[in-house]
Amino acid sequence: MRESRIRLTLCLSICLLLCLFRNYIPHNYNNIDYVLRLFKSSASIFSTNSSHRSFVCDHNSETLEFPWIKNRSHPAKNLKVYCSKIPNPTSGWQKAKRYQEIDIAFIIYTGASLLATRAMSVRETWISRVTNYYFLASTPYPSLPVTVIENTGENYQSNTKKIFHGLELIYRQQQAINPSKRHKWYVLVGCDTYVNVPHLLKQLEPYNFTQPYFIGGSVGEQMCYHKNGTTYKSLFVGGNTAHVLSAALVEALYPHLFFYVESIWPQPNHKSAALSDVALSCLVFSLGLNMTILPGFLRRSPDGIIKEFGLKEAFRVQEPSSWHYIHPAQMIDLDEFYTYQYVDRLSNDQNWNELIDFIHLFIGTHYETLRKRQPMDSKKLVKRYR
Numbered sequence: 001m002r003e004s005r006i007r008l009t010l011c012l013s014i015c016l017l018l019c020l021f022r023n024y025i026p027h028n029y030n031n032i033d034y035v036l037r038l039f040k041s042s043a044s045i046f047s048t049n050s051s052h053r054s055f056v057c058d059h060n061s062e063t064l065e066f067p068w069i070k071n072r073s074h075p076a077k078n079l080k081v082y083c084s085k086i087p088n089p090t091s092g093w094q095k096a097k098r099y100q101e102i103d104i105a106f107i108i109y110t111g112a113s114l115l116a117t118r119a120m121s122v123r124e125t126w127i128s129r130v131t132n133y134y135f136l137a138s139t140p141y142p143s144l145p146v147t148v149i150e151n152t153g154e155n156y157q158s159n160t161k162k163i164f165h166g167l168e169l170i171y172r173q174q175q176a177i178n179p180s181k182r183h184k185w186y187v188l189v190g191c192d193t194y195v196n197v198p199h200l201l202k203q204l205e206p207y208n209f210t211q212p213y214f215i216g217g218s219v220g221e222q223m224c225y226h227k228n229g230t231t232y233k234s235l236f237v238g239g240n241t242a243h244v245l246s247a248a249l250v251e252a253l254y255p256h257l258f259f260y261v262e263s264i265w266p267q268p269n270h271k272s273a274a275l276s277d278v279a280l281s282c283l284v285f286s287l288g289l290n291m292t293i294l295p296g297f298l299r300r301s302p303d304g305i306i307k308e309f310g311l312k313e314a315f316r317v318q319e320p321s322s323w324h325y326i327h328p329a330q331m332i333d334l335d336e337f338y339t340y341q342y343v344d345r346l347s348n349d350q351n352w353n354e355l356i357d358f359i360h361l362f363i364g365t366h367y368e369t370l371r372k373r374q375p376m377d378s379k380k381l382v383k384r385y386r
Contacts, residue, residue, distance in 0.1 A: 052090045052348050053090060054088055054090050054340075054344050055343070055344055056080055056083065056088075057076070057083035059080070075336060075340065079333060079337045079340070082337045085306060086314060086337075087317070087320070089341070089345060090348055091349050092349065093345035093349055093351065094202070095198070095202075096198065096202045098201075098205045099184065099185070099204055099205070099209075101131060102132065103183070104130070104132065104183065104186075105132045105134065105185070106130055106195070107163075107170065107187065108133065108134065108135050108189055109166070109188070109276075110136065110190070110191040111137055111154040111155070112137060112139045112154040113154065115137065115141040115144055115146070116143075117328050118192050118328055118331075119141075119191045120143065120144065120328070121328035121329075121332060123144060124332075124369055125194070125332055125335035126194060126195050126331075129361055129362070129365050130197055134147045134166065134170060135147060136149055136163070137162070138154055138162070143372070147166060147169065149162045149165045149169070153268070157268050157269075157273045157274040158268075160265065160274065160275070161261055162276075163276050163280065164260065164279070165258070165261070167186070170186070171251070172254075183247060184246070185244060185245070185247065186246075186247070186250055187242055188239070188244075189242045189322065190239070192325055192327075193323070193324050193326065194322060194326045194330075194331055196319070196320065196321055199319040199320060200321040200322070203294060203296055207246065208246075209246045209247045210246070210247070212246060212249040212289050213249055213292055214237060214249055214284045214289060214290070215243070215292045215297075216238060216239075216242065216244065216292075217238070217293065217296065217299065217321075218237070218293070218299050219235050219237065219293055220236055220238055220278075221233060222234065223272065223278075224278070224282035225264055235281070236278045236282065237281050237291050239276060239280070240299040240300075240325075241297035241299045241322060242321070243280060249289065252287060252289065253283060253284070253287070256287070257283075261279065265279045265282075295316060296319065297320075298322060298323050299324050300324055300325055301326055304324075339362070346358065
């Protein structure tokens, strides 16, 4: 108790000192590292030996409580299970330099029966922190900004037409804006895919969006179709990871998207109609273009990867870009785990500027997500209850 009082007193003293120093630090000064060094000797009293530690994985308290909120379970209680299933680097973070998240369009294909569950969990987690995203479905949904692709249906077979017509629509919209503001990359994922956007940006670093890149994480073999209906065997890039298309590739595909999906690819009720990843790959390859397969686009959940390929495969890539077959509840868990991991790395590296940028982003997007849940006539409701 006495030690707690001493710490509280010192904490209040430091707050007062910060207020006193406020007039001596220029208002536009943003060198946080320098300010922290001014109080290094005092600040060290409040920190344990936490260098390169993980907020979740290195938490060993039996009570598992937040240090600042009593009787509330520590996140480690639910998230620590991931510490033995996916990589958890605690320092050495290097931010992507070539691209920013605003350069990417994230296209999530979904359906009416999944909008309230899978699609909402995506919107409220990793998608909440990106600028450009599209949910493709054939029916609107009041709680989501759905890009409606009409007359495609809502079953599994509808994904092929949603993707082809959706790409066509988005690319056409892009032509109406300034070239400098257009999407540089297009990422196609299902609504059960978790994407770690900072990791993805780093993975795209070596690749020039002005060249036609078709990037994925797995390869299979299936049948492609000629105009006359004959078939031939071909490799394809599995959509169970993610499809990443450069702007140059989408430009090359654009003139062919409608005709291919409506006249060449088998129509609904055919056994190949639902194979959207095969259809997209066949079109890309028919134009003489190639694929690029990268590690880090994982076709299963962490448990699924371990079960099918072993623990070594789950840990092969330190900064994976995506996981697939993620349940809506697990989508939240993964996002929370990676958020703590990102904060750990920035704080352990003393990368205060990027840490504060992320805090501002996280707070802003959190409240923006809450606002989106409100009814459209919320102003009328406020007037009603004055």
